[in-house]
């Protein structure tokens with residue numbers, strides 16, 4: 047049997063191990079100086095004045111909504127084709143999720159469809175840079191401005207991408223939310239961050255991640271002194287630990303190489319798959335620089351196999367693939383909502399396919415994936 051090719055694999059090495067060992071050695075195992083350093087370096091990297099490190103991309107989305115004052119009864123437009131956390135965050139603040147459709151070429155929120163769903167109760171839009179490809183921030187920014195809506199960027203997958211030469215994370219909207227889950231561009235194990243250029247929002251986020259308290263408690267167990275803490279508002283424990291930040295700092299050192307490798311792998315997939323009659327490969331958008339957090343193809347209507355067939359056939363060759371993005375409105379958790387008409391979301395959910403991509407994927411492995419995919423598409427499906 048051939049070696050396994052997973053769908054993703056974080057690129058970790060001696061630097062991450064050493065960083066964690068040093069954090070353990072000096073007993074900073076809660077939030078401490080490494081988190082502060084990680085925040086400074088992340089903000090500098092994306093060109094924001096502030097980054098606030100958090101426990102996940104989901105908690106980043108939640109706090110982004112809280113910090114921008116979105117709450118009960120507010121309608122927030124989100125793309126229906128996304129990871130479920132994008133919509134869940136709206137519910138976490140008591141808001142009403144309003145699903146909009148995506149542009150079938152980019153898989154990103156369609157500004158025209160979003161515009162059609164605006165009502166007098168609409169207060170915000172969460173724009174997702176899906177799979178790392180930036181959404182049309184120019185049109186969505188204009189739409190948000192015109193209707194006085196808060197624009198929050200779900201940039202979970204988009205570190206290293208840019209829109210019109212501006213890095214994602216230097217917020218075009220109010221705030222940009224990142225995830226450092228192992229499937230993302232860099233990982234901290236679990237983790238997330240919000241970047242902003244508004245210092246008062248950053249301070250608010252720092253309180254919110256820490257129970258609403260004014261200062262960050264010393265969670266090292268080393269008994270470092272601190273003044274009294276006052277809890278001015280409801281808050282949460284959404285802190286990142288220094289163990290996680292130690293991994294993140296080493297990952298930031300690798301970021302350029304990670305992006306280079308991902309783009310190179312994507313070019314190899316493109317070259318091999320672009321002209322296949324049953325496949326649509328990722329688009330090239332002149333205004334957007336893609337980080338290829340995922341490599342996703344769409345099966346054409348007349349493709350001779352379903353995505354589930356292909357996943358099964360690739361699994362038999364020890365290759366992990368995955369069926370398309372979630373159509374959130376079809377999930378049981380959203381069954382109590384009226385079912386909107388979202389034709390592109392429905393189709394892409396059925397016809398989208400993720401192929402393996404990660405920095406250590408070799409050229410030979412890309413060839414193996416492409417051979418197996420083409421065989422699955424061209425094989426005998428007559429049974």
Ligand SMILES: Cc1ncc(COP(=O)(O)O)c(C=O)c1O
Nearest residue numbers: 102103104129131202225226227
């Ligand atoms: C688009 C999107 N939003 C939000 C999240 C949530 O991030 P996390 O898993 O770090 O909570 C993810 C990833 O998992 C995602 O892909």
